Amino acid sequence: MVLPQQSGAFKPSYEEGKRLAQRILTRTLTAIDVRAAMLAKLKLEGGWLRAGEIVLPVDLEAHPPRVIALGKAASRMTSTFAEIMGGRLGPGVVVAPAEPVAKQPGLRYFAGGHPYPTQGSLDAAEAALDATTGLSAEDLVVFLISGGGSALFEKPLDPSISLADLVEFNRILVTSDLPIEQINVLRKHVSAVKGGRLGAHASPARQLTVFVSDVPEHLPSMVASGPTMPDESTVEECYAIATQHGLVARFPARIRQRFEEHTLDETPKPQDPRFLRSHYFCLLSNRDAVQAARQLAEECGFRAEIGSGNWDADYRQVADAALEALDALAQKHPGEPVCLVTGGEVTCPVTGGGMGGRNQALVLYAAEKIAGQPRVVLSAGTDGRDGNSPACGAVADGRTIARARALGLDPERYAANSDAYNFFRPLGDALTVGYTDNNVRDLRIWMHFGKG
Numbered sequence: 001m002v003l004p005q006q007s008g009a010f011k012p013s014y015e016e017g018k019r020l021a022q023r024i025l026t027r028t029l030t031a032i033d034v035r036a037a038m039l040a041k042l043k044l045e046g047g048w049l050r051a052g053e054i055v056l057p058v059d060l061e062a063h064p065p066r067v068i069a070l071g072k073a074a075s076r077m078t079s080t081f082a083e084i085m086g087g088r089l090g091p092g093v094v095v096a097p098a099e100p101v102a103k104q105p106g107l108r109y110f111a112g113g114h115p116y117p118t119q120g121s122l123d124a125a126e127a128a129l130d131a132t133t134g135l136s137a138e139d140l141v142v143f144l145i146s147g148g149g150s151a152l153f154e155k156p157l158d159p160s161i162s163l164a165d166l167v168e169f170n171r172i173l174v175t176s177d178l179p180i181e182q183i184n185v186l187r188k189h190v191s192a193v194k195g196g197r198l199g200a201h202a203s204p205a206r207q208l209t210v211f212v213s214d215v216p217e218h219l220p221s222m223v224a225s226g227p228t229m230p231d232e233s234t235v236e237e238c239y240a241i242a243t244q245h246g247l248v249a250r251f252p253a254r255i256r257q258r259f260e261e262h263t264l265d266e267t268p269k270p271q272d273p274r275f276l277r278s279h280y281f282c283l284l285s286n287r288d289a290v291q292a293a294r295q296l297a298e299e300c301g302f303r304a305e306i307g308s309g310n311w312d313a314d315y316r317q318v319a320d321a322a323l324e325a326l327d328a329l330a331q332k333h334p335g336e337p338v339c340l341v342t343g344g345e346v347t348c349p350v351t352g353g354g355m356g357g358r359n360q361a362l363v364l365y366a367a368e369k370i371a372g373q374p375r376v377v378l379s380a381g382t383d384g385r386d387g388n389s390p391a392c393g394a395v396a397d398g399r400t401i402a403r404a405r406a407l408g409l410d411p412e413r414y415a416a417n418s419d420a421y422n423f424f425r426p427l428g429d430a431l432t433v434g435y436t437d438n439n440v441r442d443l444r445i446w447m448h449f450g451k452g
Contacts, residue, residue: 012301012337014449017376018395021445022431024296025380025393031292032382034073034146034212034438037283038080042210049140049208051281056140056208060088063138066205067092067107068128068198070153071146071224072114072383073212075100076437078107078144081210090139093131095124095152097435112152115174116167125155125193132202137277139205143198147214147383147439149224150184155192157265158258165252172250177349179312180215182241184225185233188267190255191225195267196275199228203274213285214345214383214439216312220282230275231267238264286343286441289382293341293443302339302447305329311344311444315362318346319377323369326446335450342444354419357387359442360394360430364420367396368411374398376447380431383439389421391430393442403427 012020043050049058049065058065067089069078074096082089082104094103095110103109108131110124132141151170169190173183188195199207207228215222221229239262242248248259258264268274290306297304307325311318322342329338348358359379366377380386380393404411407426414423424430 012449014374014397017447017449018397018429020300021376021378021395021447024293024300024445025378025431025443026433027296028289028293028443029382029433029436029438032284032288032438032440034076034284035080038077038084038210041283042081042084044084044086051208051210051279054208054279054281056206056279058140059138060085063140064088064090065140065142066090066131067094067142067144068131069094069144070124070128070149070227071212072097072148072435072439073146073437074144077146077210077212078104081142081144091131093124093128095121097148097152114148114151116170117151117154117163119163121152121154122163125153128153128193128198129155129201132198132205135202135205137204137206141202141205141207143207143209143228145209145224145227146212147223149227150187150194153193153224153227156190157192158190158254161190161254165254168252169255172247175350176245176247177314177347178241178245179347180345181219181222184222185238185241187225188231188233189235189238189264190258193227194225195231196221196226196229196272197268199278200268200272200274204277207278209278209280210283211280212283212438212440214441217285217287220280228278229280230270230272232270233267235264235266284438284440289440289443290341290343293445297339297341297445302337303329303333304339304341307340307342311342311346313346315346315348315358316365318344319362319366319369322444322446323366326375326448330448330450333450337447337449340446342446343441345441350418352417352419354414354417355387355389355422356418356420357381357385357389359386360389360391360420360424361415361418362444363394363396364411364415364423367400370396370398371401372398374449376445378431378445379442381439381442382436384433384436389430391421391424391432393431394420394424395429395431400427400429
């Protein structure tokens with residue numbers, strides 16, 4: 001199906017609503033392609049590397065840039081940066097969920113774990129520390145960072161903390177109802193490479209961090225738990241979060257002891273002189289995704305707006321707020337099809353042993369709210385994965401609940417068991433796009449079709 005261009009004669013139909021929402025998602029993912037963004041925004045001009053307003057000298061003969069790439073987009077970002085540099089790179093490290101088929105000469109590649117670290121995550125962090133040891137002021141290190149790096153790339157600050165401890169620590173965090181920024185505050189303070197520690201280690205080299213943001217826009221140091229950025233959070237904040245949410249008693253013994261005894265080390269802060277030669281460039285963010293989706297919705301004939309509000313709260317709260325905003329948008333344009341686009345990353349505690357994630361849980365909740373109404377809701381992760389399922393999200397309309405009950409599917413039971421994937425799969429409404437080598441948080445599309 002090809003998206004129609006907006007015209008006075010065209011009016012999108014409710015019958016096509018789910019397919020329109022899916023196509024908007026697919027084309028949005030194309031619009032935020034990492035390689036295209038890097039080629040457009042990073043330039044090598046003479047002896048200078050430009051990243052937006054940042055301009056750095058590059059000596060490709062004597063000091064070719066070292067590359068440390070980590071996250072879900074690491075392999076794609078590395079190959080594109082090598083293309084921009086004409087293949088002239090210094091030593092470096094790349095860690096992603098899987099090793100790519102094509103590798104750049106001189107770089108070491110690792111497959112790390114996600115959502116929990118593995119031995120590959122530890123090996124990659126150790127290799128990155130080795131690659132950034134003993135650098136001079138003439139060296140340039142380019143860090144290519146994207147979401148997922150918190151698990152893919154890790155080394156505990158306390159050597160007595162084992163890999164099993166780290167896995168359990170991360171499992172407790174990601175299955176809690178904490179927002180990502182609070183999860184990463186906790187991660188930073190037990191890590192030897194997060195919270196600016198990797199960047200401090202690479203000093204006095206010049207540093208450029210090019211990052212794809214999967215966190216709230218005002219918190220760039222939370223991307224991959226901020227390995228190269230000075231940390232605004234404090235160890236006291238770390239203790240407070242863990243205590244307030246009753247997490248300390250659940251932590252593995254070695255980590256629990258550090259929290260109970262208040263013996264965690266503080267992270268490097270913004271005034272630290274080791275960051276004076278560090279520069280940061282946001283390549284893509286959630287804003288790029290929601291703006292692209294809004295434009296595509298308008299091209300489909302919708303009156304489209306980007307929703308304002310807190311889209312990082314509990315998934316039920318977010319769904320209720322979005323549906324209220326959709327009501328207001330529909331009242332503003334009576335009788336016309338309207339589309340509200342939102343982003344963010346909801347919190348969704350795991351309450352059962354099923355398959356799914358926050359996006360499918362939100363759509364399942366919203367499906368009951370819109371039952372019998374000419375509405376569509378889609379929610380998906382831009383990385384191509386939602387929770388522990390193979391899907392990236394789901395789509396539903398006002399007929400979804402009736403269709404499900406006709407098949408004997410009880411939405412309340414699937415929701416209670418955190419099993420939204422197995423609710424949507426037999427309906428054909430679980431969305432599968434595969435890994436995207438990208439992650440700019442989640443995208444949600446809310447449609448209301450006017451009468452007539």
